[in-house]
Structure formats: structure tokens, C-alpha cells
Amino acid sequence: GAGVSQSPRYKVAKRGQDVALRCDPISGHVxxxxxxxxxxxxPEFLTYFQNEAQLDKSGLPSDRxxxxxxxxxxxxxxxxxxxxxxxxVYLCASSxxxxxxxxxxxxxxxxxx
Amino acid sequence: GENVEQHPSTLxxxxxxxxxxxxxxxxxxxxxxxxxxxELGKGPQLIIDIRSNVGEKKDQRIAVTLNKTAKHFSLHxxxxxxxxxxVYFCAASxIQGAQKLVFGQGTRLTINP
Numbered sequence: 480g481a482g483v484s485q486s487p488r489y490k491v492a493k494r495g496q497d498v499a500l501r502c503d504p505i506s507g508h509v510x511x512x513x514x515x516x517x518x519x520x521x522p523e524f525l526t527y528f529q530n531e532a533q534l535d536k537s538g539l540p541s542d543r544x545x546x547x548x549x550x551x552x553x554x555x556x557x558x559x560x561x562x563x564x565x566x567x568v569y570l571c572a573s574s575x576x577x578x579x580x581x582x583x584x585x586x587x588x589x590x591x592x
Numbered sequence: 593g594e595n596v597e598q599h600p601s602t603l604x605x606x607x608x609x610x611x612x613x614x615x616x617x618x619x620x621x622x623x624x625x626x627x628x629x630x631e632l633g634k635g636p637q638l639i640i641d642i643r644s645n646v647g648e649k650k651d652q653r654i655a656v657t658l659n660k661t662a663k664h665f666s667l668h669x670x671x672x673x674x675x676x677x678x679v680y681f682c683a684a685s686x687i688q689g690a691q692k693l694v695f696g697q698g699t700r701l702t703i704n705p
Contacts, residue, residue, distance in 0.1 A: 483635070512692065521598075521681050521695030522636065535692065570635055572693075579624045579687050583635035 481505065483584035485571050491590045492561045500556045500587045504573030511554050512581060513546055514570040522570050528554060561591045594619040596684050598696025605672055606704050613667045613699045615682035622684040625665045626693070627656060630679045639680075640667070643687070669701075677703045 484503040492498050504511050509530050514522035515538075524538040530551040539546070543562075548554040558565055568588050572581040595618040605611045617625075623644035628636035642649045642656045642665065649656050655668040669676055679700050683693040 510691065514693075519698070521596075521683075521698050522693070524692040524694070527692055538692070574691075579685065579691070580626070580638060580641065581693060582638070583628075585633075585635045 483571055483573050483582055485569075485584040485587050487587060488585065489588050489590075491592065494561060494563060494591055496561050496591075497557065497559045498561055498589065500558075500569050500589070502554045502556070502571030502573075502584060504552065504554070504571070505582060507575065508573035508582075509551070509576045510574040510581075511548060512572040512574075513554070513556050514572065515540075516568040516570055516586070518567070525556070525569075558589075561589075563591050565589060566591045594622055594684055594694040596682060596694050596696040598682050598699060600699060601697065602700045602702070604702045604704060607672055607674060609672055611669045611672055611676070611701055611703075613680055613682070613701070615665050615667075615684075615696050617663050617665070617684045617694075619684070619686075620660075620663065621686050622694075624685045624687045625656070625658060626683050626685075627654075627667050628681045628683065628695075630681060630698075636681060672703045674703050674705055677701060 511528045513525040516522040526546045527535040528548045543559045545557045568586040570586045571584045574581045598615045626641035630636045658665045679698045682696040
């Protein structure tokens with residue numbers, strides 16, 4: 480079946496611009512995670528949803544980062560007033576209820592100039 | 593919070609030889625340990641996982657071992673093939689807890705023909 484999809488795959492933004500990154504989880508997966516992966520590093524947790532509820536946002540690096548999942552399926556990660564340090568790959572993962580296996584999408588590569 | 597250390601950062605082996613990647617974790621409450629393979633431009637792909645009630649798990653050429661006392665877990669790949677070349681990440685999490693994955697820094701594995 481279809482896996483996790485993310486769009487856009489690549490995004491170039493000028494410093495100060497706002498960006499929105501989209502994640503379509505696997506159908507039926509109630510848990511959704513966002514991770515940030517800097518070049519040459521492992522993914523780092525940003526935030527977690529169970530259905531539409533954002534249960535953990537402890538990894539969001541600043542109040543410029545905001546995530547939502549209003550209908551419990553598609554999620555959007557928004558970054559306001561982008562900075563060069565925001566340049567990274569943003570990964571989305573989803574999992575079944577009460578299952579620990581997380582399936583990752585291909586990521587969105589964000590470059591802030 | 594949890595901290596995962598992964599070694600080595602790069603590993604080069606001859607085709608047909610075995611490769612071993614090691615990780616340590618800090619939080620004794622962690623009870624789920626997946627391994628992901630990431631190819632260039634793609635998201636992490638789960639290759640094998642182990643739960644803390646099991647000491648070893650094998651899937652064809654891939655095996656994972658876990659030492660809870662020492663807080664170590666390792667990935668073993670036997671009879672390596674060129675297509676095994678990729679970056680490998682270990683991770684740890686707490687089932688039915690925070691659920692977020694804490695990743696190691698990654699190991700770039702190169703299989704030389």
C-alpha cells in the first residue's frame with residue numbers, strides 16, 4: 480500500500496519567509512511524528528500527534544515552529560520567519576495505534592538562504 | 593532524557609564479510625530498539641527491531657543483540673553485499689510511553705566489491 484508521503488520534497492526559502500511542510504501518513508495510522516535531520520546527523524524529535532491531539536511538542540526548537548493535524552490525518556509543520564539554522568531535512572513518520580513501529584516518509588529538504 | 597551513542601561513524605568492509613555496529617543507551621526505561629537504513633535522498637527504512645524482553649533477533653542476514661544490563665545493542669550484517677551500503681541508525685524508545693525515537697548519530701557503511 481501507499482507509504483508516508485511528504486510535500487514538497489525540496490523547498491528553498493529566503494531568510495525571514497514562512498514555510499509550510501505537509502505530511503500524509505499511512506491510512507489508519509493514528510500516531511504521527513515530525514523529526515528534524517541536520518546534515519550528517521540522526522533525526523531529532525520535534526513533535527507527536529495522536530489523532531488530532533498534539534501530545535508532545537517538547538522538541539520544537541522555538542516558537543517559530545508550529546505543527547497541526549486538525550482532522551487527525553494530514554499534518555502540516557509550519558516554520559515562521561525562517562533562519563539559516565532551520566536548513567535541514569524534515570521527516571514525518573506514522574504508526575498504528577498501540578504499535579511502536581514508525582514508518583518514515585522521504586522527507587522535505589529545506590534550504591534557507 | 594534518553595541519549596543514544598553509536599559507533600563507529602564510518603565502516604568499510606569487503607563484500608562478503610560481516611559488519612557490526614554498536615549502540616549504547618542511557619535510559620533504563622527504554623524497551624524498544626529499532627534499526628533504520630537510510631539511502632541518499634530517502635527517508636529511514638526500518639530493517640529490524642528488538643524489544644527488551646528478547647536478547648537476540650535474526651532476519652536472514654541481519655541480526656540484532658541486546659544487553660539490557662550493559663545498555664548495549666548491536667546490529668550484525670553477515671555476507672555483506674554492495675546494496676548494503678547506506679547510513680544505518682539505531683534508536684531507542686519507550687513502548688506506550690513517550691513513543692518518540694531517540695536516534696544515534698549514524699554509521700556510514702561502505703561495502704567494497
